[in-house]
Amino acid sequence: MLEDITGHETVDRLPILASGNNVDQLLAVPKLASGTGESIASAVFETLLQWDFLSKARGMSFDTTSSNPGRLNGACTLLEQKLNRELLWLACRHHILEIMLEALVLKSLGPSSGPDILLFVRFRKAWPSLNKEGFKVADDPILQKIGSRNVELVLSFAEKQLDVFQPRDDYKELLTLVIMFLGGIPKNGINFMAPAGLHRARWMAKGVYAIKVYMFRGEFKMTKKEEVAITELCMFVVSIYVYHWFQAPSVALLLGMI
Incomplete structure (x- = not known):
């Protein structure tokens, strides 16, 4: 426009x-x-x-x-x-991955009556009162499901991607959160950005929110069902989404190949 x-x-x-x-x-x-x-x-x-x-x-x-x-x-x-x-x-592979992430959010958290996801809205409102030093990394059972070898691979991949030019802050934020989720420490140290909007222009917003909610599960109240859903989302983002997202080629809106 x-x-x-x-x-x-x-x-x-x-x-x-x-x-x-x-x-x-x-x-x-x-x-x-x-x-x-x-x-x-x-x-x-x-x-x-x-x-x-x-x-x-x-x-x-x-x-x-x-x-x-x-x-x-x-x-x-x-x-x-x-x-x-x-x-x-x-x-576009990025758009395909967005559809996959949306499908998992729908399956895990259920349908939403509007563009916002109620759990994430609650988290955003609660953010100012949360103890930012009260975060927790992934539990051992989660790391075991991912596998020690995969944890090492994802950590190495995310760290290398942060050394590559990333055009947007949310790209950097997701990589940083993945490193912290897996128990690593980003080069710039531990730091959390305030939860932002969920509009479609922010590709990986749902993944960013999921990891933040999980890491502050001790500070932010959730139902058991919500905890299970958030854990599922984090597993998908860390094990599959982040690697394929940053490996996907960028394309134009409508491109004729000659």
Whole structure:
């Protein structure tokens, strides 16, 4: 969503890129009449037509917002219809991991009536009164389930990733929390950031919240069911999510591979 070139109206724009033969090219950033799959597919098709790329496009890379991969009215389906042929679908691995994390949150904590998760909202409200030195690392049974070898691998991986440039603070925060959860000490020492928002723009917010809630389980009151759910989430984040997230390639919103 960007301010229009003329006037002050906010408009929806779609960056369209193409890659191939060791070249990445921004083709256009057209204004969309709406955020529907039809509008997106038409914008991409017209752009490919202008660049004479209709016959060269081989695949699409996209996020998993419903307007893109929808089976009937998604942009990917409609673009294939406009091209009258199939393309390779390359869904953003970060978005796929987000869907997996959301599915586990739903299974563990149950459905939420709104965008917020009630347990995390309670934790955020309780944060100012919590003893920040009262945190606890993972219990031995949890570490045993993860496995000593895997604990060492995850610790080493998280530490190395912190030495790599990370474009966002929540990326760094998750890595730091994973290290502390496993009983390690980050290079910058033990430090906890205040709980932030849960909006979708913060990819790993649910994972960040889960580890914080678990580590302050002695300070923050939870039901037995909530404790079990939070433990399950932490196991997933530490054992699977963090490694695959930081290994996943970054992609553009909708990318034609030439």
